[in-house]
Amino acid sequence: METSSVKKTFLLGGDLEINRMGYGAMRITGPQIWGMPENPQNSIEVLQRAVELGVNFIDTADQYGPFVSEQLIAEALHPYKNNVIVGTKGGLVRFGPWADINNDASPQHLQDALDGSLRRLKLEQIALYQLHRIDPKVPAEITFDFLAKAQQQGKIKHLGLSEVSVEDIKLAQQHFEVVSVQNRYSVFDRQWESVLEYCKAQNIAFIPWFPIGGGMTQLEEKLKDMAERKHVTMHQLALAWLLHHADNILLIPGTSSIAHLEENIKAANIQLSEAEMQELNG
Secondary structure (H helix, E strand, O other): OOEOOOOOEEEEOOOEEEEOEOEEOOOOOOHHHEOOOOOHHHHHHHHHHHHHOOOOEEEOOOOOEOOHHHHHHHHHHOOOOOOOEEEEEEOEEOOOOOOOOEEOOOHHHHHHHHHHHHHHHOOOOEEEEEEOOOOOOOOHHHHHHHHHHHHHOOOEEEEEEEOOOHHHHHHHOOOOOEEEEEOEOOOOOOOOHHHHHHHHHHOOEEOOEOOOOOOOHHHHHHHHHHHHHHOOOHHHHHHHHHHHHOOOEOEOOOOOOHHHHHHHHHHHHOOOEHHHHHHHHO
16 A cells, blocks of 8 residues: 655755644643643643654744743743744734734734744744734735845744735735745645645645644544544544645644643654545545
């Protein structure tokens, strides 16, 4: 049975070698992604264990907490060793655990957001800074111009986008090199397949958030049956499918549990045959 080969790493921006199984640090904060977690030491231990297991890409955002996730990452991992890359995002604002999330991609806000992230992460330059959302209240060109200037000033090494269309990416590419795109995507939810294909053609990293989300009953049954045959969880199989589906996909499953983290990391070793991929692709 022929097994499709899976690349273990991706060269982000042409110069940062990233292990494709990363870690998303949204869930290390308090409930509803607000405030400090009940046990901050547990979050620190999860981050440290992720790096021990070979993770060298941590994804976060200033809005997680807000600010808490970045603070805990620095406390757990600074000074950053083992080629650990922290990618963060700016451009969203929240005012409470149940409050609506508001766009703010104005240069004034992004200046404060970027400087705050640098300070909290204890960095002089952020390796990957992603615009969390394009702000409908601000012309995209103004936002992109600000990000390009911040990159020229040396505060940012590489730039990425989140929740964007192919047209959005092409517009941004007129202002700076786009090295990553972070859109909602999973084996169940392939709305952004065209964006994934464009990113693959352009050698842009595609970072799916909610990588096991969605849920189509017929496909869920297939996933469940295959997971049982392979003696893995459905969650692990959904992650393995992403790694096999396109070699520019970087995974950032998040958890506040060391046991769950270790389970996620094992998904990188699951082998899927061409026939099994076709079964799930159907």
